Every structure is written in C-alpha cells, then in structure tokens.
Amino acid sequence: MSKPEKFFDDKGLRLDGRRIDEIRPMKIEVGVLSRADGSCYLEWGNNKVLAGVFGPRELHPRRMQRPDTAIVRYRYNMAAFSVEDRIRPGPNRRSTEISKVSREAFEPVVLTHLYPSAVIDVFTEVLQADAGTRTAAINAATIALADAGIPMKGLVSACAVGKVDGKLVLDLGKDEDNYGDADLPVAMTQDGDVTLIQMDGNLTQDEFKEAMELVKVGCKQILEIQREALKGKFDQFDTEEIEEETVAEAPKSEVEIDETVEVETEVVETEEEEVVETEEKVEEEVVADDENDEEPDENTDDEDVEEGETNE
Numbered sequence: 001m002s003k004p005e006k007f008f009d010d011k012g013l014r015l016d017g018r019r020i021d022e023i024r025p026m027k028i029e030v031g032v033l034s035r036a037d038g039s040c041y042l043e044w045g046n047n048k049v050l051a052g053v054f055g056p057r058e059l060h061p062r063r064m065q066r067p068d069t070a071i072v073r074y075r076y077n078m079a080a081f082s083v084e085d086r087i088r089p090g091p092n093r094r095s096t097e098i099s100k101v102s103r104e105a106f107e108p109v110v111l112t113h114l115y116p117s118a119v120i121d122v123f124t125e126v127l128q129a130d131a132g133t134r135t136a137a138i139n140a141a142t143i144a145l146a147d148a149g150i151p152m153k154g155l156v157s158a159c160a161v162g163k164v165d166g167k168l169v170l171d172l173g174k175d176e177d178n179y180g181d182a183d184l185p186v187a188m189t190q191d192g193d194v195t196l197i198q199m200d201g202n203l204t205q206d207e208f209k210e211a212m213e214l215v216k217v218g219c220k221q222i223l224e225i226q227r228e229a230l231k232g233k234f235d236q237f238d239t240e241e242i243e244e245e246t247v248a249e250a251p252k253s254e255v256e257i258d259e260t261v262e263v264e265t266e267v268v269e270t271e272e273e274e275v276v277e278t279e280e281k282v283e284e285e286v287v288a289d290d291e292n293d294e295e296p297d298e299n300t301d302d303e304d305v306e307e308g309e310t311n312e
C-alpha cells in the first residue's frame with residue numbers, strides 16, 4: 001500500500017475514523033485452549049493474537065533451574081500467514097528481540113519467587129498482523145497468565161503511541177505505523193510503572209512527555225477491557241459452580257427418595273416373607289402334631305430329617 005495523501009480528515013479524525021486519543025476496538029476471550037494452564041484470544045483492530053501459558057512446572061534440564069525462583073520464558077511468533085507476504089517460519093532477529101523485551105515486561109509483576117526451580121512458559125502467536133502486534137501479544141499474555149492463576153502484583157497493559165504528520169496519535173494503525181514519523185510501544189503495570197518502552201523514529205523531549213501521557217490513557221482503557229474480560233470469565237465460573245452445586249444436589253434428593261422407597265419395599269418384603277415363613281412353620285407344626293397323633297412309625301425321624309433338609 002502506498003503512503004496516504006493525508007492522515008487526518010477535516011474534522012481531525014484519522015484514516016479509520018478514530019480520534020487521536022482513541023484505541024482500536026479490542027475483543028478478549030479468556031480460556032480458549034484446553035491444554036494450556038491459561039490462555040487468551042485477543043483481537044485488536046485487525047490484529048489477531050493467541051496466548052497460552054504453561055506452568056509453573058519443573059524446569060528441564062535441571063541445570064537450568066534456579067533454586068530461589070521460577071524463570072519466565074516468553075515466545076513471540078508471527079504465523080507464516082499473518083502478513084501479506086509469507087514470513088519464513090521460525091525465530092528471526094525481530095521475534096527474538098520482541099520475545100526478550102516482552103519477557104522483561106512481566107518480570108516486575110510475576111511473583112516468581114513463589115515457584116523455585118520452576119518455569120512459566122508464555123507462548124504468543126500472531127495469527128494476523130496489522131501494526132501493534134507486540135503490544136497486542138503482551139495484552140493477551142497478561143490475561144493468559146491471570147487465567148493460569150499465576151500470582152501477579154497486577155495486570156500489564158500495553159499500547160503504542162506515535163507521531164503522524166506532526167501529531168501524536170494513540171495506537172498506530174498499519175499505515176500510521178508504516179509511514180509515520182515515530183512509533184513508541186509501551187507496557188505498564190496497573191500502577192503506571194513502565195515495564196517496556198521502545199522507540200522507532202524521533203520525538204522532541206516535549207513530544208516524548210506528551211506521548212507518555214497519551215499512552216497512559218491508552219493503557220488505562222486497555223486495563224479496563226482486560227479487567228472486564230477476566231471478570232466475565234470468573235463471574236461465569238461462579239455461576240457455573242452454583243449451577244453445578246444445584247445440579248449435584250438435585251439427584252442427591254432423588255436418590256434419597258429412591259432409597260427410602262427401596263428400604264420400605266425391603267421392609268414390606270421382609271414382613272411378607274416373615275408372615276409366609278411363619279404360616280409355613282405353623283402348618284408344619286400342625287402336620288407334625290397330626291403325625292404325632294398317629295401311631296409312631298420307625299421311619300418318622302428319617303422323614304423329618306428329609307423334610308428339614310428340603311425346607312432348608
């Protein structure tokens with residue numbers, strides 16, 4: 001795509017109709033991978049990113065373990081089909097650098113000392129790229145870490161700010177990124193501490209200060225979206241739990257009813273059996289008495305024995 005003639009319309013709106021301090025629409029789904037301990041699918045404008053967290057788990061080979069802490073490994077990868085031209089699969093200079101700085105963006109927040117000798121693996125896969133993929137991946141990774149239940153001091157939110165046609169703009173789109181004058185990706189904790197900052201291009205000191213204020217606004221907006229996504233997940237979890245409990249209780253009472261019926265049936269059966277047995281005994285005794293009334297027979301004892309055996 002060639003450079004657009006102008007980046008702002010008469011109303012000061014950007015190419016995609018956004019204000020200068022407006023981020024692209026973001027959609028977050030939590031817990032999308034069943035084999036991961038935590039996961040997230042994130043769409044941000046035309047960016048589509050998947051993050052999976054595995055661990056904490058024992059680190060192998062053991063010589064890599066640190067007895068006082070867990071280590072965090074972070075992989076940023078762009079799928080071969082994520083951009084117009086096919087990307088050669090496998091790590092390259094850019095992805096290795098982004099993986100390193102992104103891992104460092106989580107270092108101040110993840111409570112690694114709770115898991116000595118362990119490893120926490122964070123995988124981020126860019127399925128569709130449209131500028132701002134490293135920040136999109138960090139936003140997804142934070143959610144995946146939270147979904148995995150990894151203790152953190154807080155969430156990390158990331159956003160880029162840049163300069164286009166001499167104006168500072170939040171969350172650069174593809175053309176703004178390609179043809180702009182500066183690109184400044186930033187990640188920060190929910191307390192506003194910066195954990196990642198990189199810069200392409202040039203900004204004056206005043207512009208830099210202003211850019212940092214602007215990016216704070218963006219990260220706050222993203223933090224809210226992240227919180228809502230996690231709240232949605234755990235609210236749903238609570239409801240599911242309540243539903244499960246209710247469902248679990250229902251059959252229990254049915255079972256109790258069934259058992260009562262069965263017990264009663266058994267009692268009735270037992271009573272019937274007892275009655276029948278008692279009647280048979282009475283009849284036998286009557287028969288025996290009748291036989292005793294007759295003249296004693298030599299074989300009587302044997303017959304009694306045979307009868308007894310039959311009854312048994």
Ligand code: ADP
Nearest residue numbers: 083084085087129130131132133134135177183
């Ligand atoms: P970020 O995606 O974090 O903004 P860059 O500024 O390096 O990182 O890249 C900007 C955009 O350029 C990416 O989002 C992607 O759309 C595109 N891009 C990056 N690397 C490549 C590549 N190897 N081939 C084609 N497009 C690329």
